[in-house]
Amino acid sequence: MIRVVLPAHLKNLAHVTGEVRLEVTGPAAGPVTQRLVLDTLEAQHPMLLGTIRDRHSGKRRAFVRFYACEEDLSNESPDAPLPERVVAGEEPFIILGAMAGG
Numbered sequence: 001m002i003r004v005v006l007p008a009h010l011k012n013l014a015h016v017t018g019e020v021r022l023e024v025t026g027p028a029a030g031p032v033t034q035r036l037v038l039d040t041l042e043a044q045h046p047m048l049l050g051t052i053r054d055r056h057s058g059k060r061r062a063f064v065r066f067y068a069c070e071e072d073l074s075n076e077s078p079d080a081p082l083p084e085r086v087v088a089g090e091e092p093f094i095i096l097g098a099m100a101g102g
């Protein structure tokens with residue numbers, strides 16, 4: 001069970017409160033990756049399509065960041081395995097909306 005923390009505006013859009021819990025299994029029991037978690041999240045909450053990643057390229061939106069186990073995973077490959085503590089459900093996969101401006 002993967003625990004996903006969404007920013008408030010995406011929780012409202014997805015009509016969820018608290019953490020989102022996802023049953024995620026990799027293809028042929030392969031590693032659990034950012035791509036797999038986001039694919040599962042968007043499949044269960046289709047209203048989130050295009051809000052976290054570009055619909056066509058699949059790239060992370062510029063002002064969206066990913067964190068887990070006190071690490072910024074935003075620039076990691078979407079196919080890199082997530083930390084074991086996230087896969088075990090001990091730590092959440094956190095999606096944050098970044099802010100810019102002056």
